[in-house]
Amino acid sequence: MSENRKIAEELIEAVGGRENIDSVAHCATRLRIMVNDKEKINKAKAEEIDKVKGAFYNSGQFQVIFGTGTVNRIYEEMSALGVSESSKGEQKEKAKKQGNAFQRGIRTFGDVFVPIIPVLVATGLFMGLRGLLTQEYILGLMGLTPDDISENFLLFTEVLTDTAFAFLPALVAWSAFRVFGGSPIIGIVLGLMLVNPALPNAWAVAEGDAEALNFFGFIPVSGYQGSVLPAFIAGFLGAKLEKQIRKRVPEALDLILTPFLTLLIMITAALFLIGPVFHAVEAAVMAATTALLSLPFGISGLIIGGLHQIIVITGVHHIFNFLEIQLLNEFGENPFNAIITCAIAAQGGAALAVGLKTKVKKLKALALPSSFSAFLGITEPAIFGVNLRYVKPFVMGLIGGAAGAFFASLVGLAGTGMAITVIPGTLLYLNEQFLLYILANVISIGVGFTLTYLFGYTDKMKEEIDGGA
CATH class of the missing domain: 1.20.1310 (5 helical Cullin repeat like)
Known part of the structure; x- marks a missing residue:
């Protein structure tokens, strides 16, 4: 018997046997076991198993830390032993009623933003690389000066560093539609509408180089480049609206009416109500964060x-x-x-x-x-x-x-x-x-x-x- 097979068998026993395991999934470092009866878990016994680096119960799951690489092998062994597999998404659906309302809300917030993080990591690395390559000292090592950097090269670096933030509402709305059960492609289009070039650019408006459009004499409307909260709320409400419309329109007209009505209603609400209100909320949160980070003396x-x-x-x-x-x-x-x-x-x-x-x-x-x-x-x-x-x-x-x-x-x-x-x-x-x-x-x-x-x-x-x- 292989070592990992033995570990899997011992872990199954520690959580109360196969009959107490509803399903198992894993992330980068942890095995996530959905159990039927929390009281049957022997946490101390689980932590004594070889290669186990810790265990805890959270979000309706018994989570066992193995570390990267190892967790995949233990997961495979548990699956081979007949334990039911499920995706993390399926487990989240089962666990979403666990915890108080605040914890559930934060978990959902995380579900929306976690898939976006890799492209923001890449953008950050592009920014760091551009900062390195444009340093005067580094350029000097190559026999260059800042004046030798071509405009085309700088434009290329701007494409790498600015794209994700310029279209951030599209990323957020896409992910929100995905998490809340809507059609992600509708979310992307809704998010792109929020940054349509026909609207005054949000950054240009903030710098005084452009003016927001004025509707009905009191509603300022501009693009939402780099904005997060308005796109999140629009995505959440849009996904719910799409599901309600789909239930009510005839199947023969679903392909035409559902995306049409969802986008029409949501972009109107997003530009004239959701955007102005939640952009103000976003600005207040940002001001509080900045104030905390700006406290003197470290x-x-x-x-x-x-x-x-x-x-x-x-x-x-x-x-x-x-x-x-x-x-x-x-x-x-x-x-x-x-x-x-x-x-x-x-x-x-x-x-x-x-x-x-x-x-x-x-x-x-x-x-x-x-x-x-x-x-x-x-x-x-x-x-x-x-x-x-x-x-x-x-x-x-x-x-x-x-x-x-x-x-x-x-x-x-x-x-x-x-x-x-x-x-x-x-x-x-x-x-x-x-x-x-x-x-x-x-x-x-x-x-x-x-x-x-x-x-x-x-x-x-x-x-x-x-x-x-």
């Missing part, structure tokens, strides 16, 4: 860097995607990325300290790879498998995150993109900030590591918590 870093990973374990951190997108759209940089990078790196430092200090082979084999995962931007194995389990390492990691983020705020660190942090995140700082970014991470890791090594963990603490296991 206070914003202390607050956000110290609290971010607590928010992560509650599962509502996807709300930050919206804020980061808005920061990048409005300012072309993302100071939030630098702060949360420090919070993530510090948890990796704390897990590394546990791994180096412990003499327990199983914990060492868990903590060291978990710390490396955190340095790649994935903290779940470190948090749930090590730091939070023994509490003090997690707290020391919070302190380390606050210390590094304090420095990042003091020096004004800001990335060119979002969604990648720590080691991969260096690609967002390929400019004059590079050394400062490295230093912020070193501070975070160093403080988290040192505090944990000196005060945050002993094997005696493990014996008290795990009962000598």
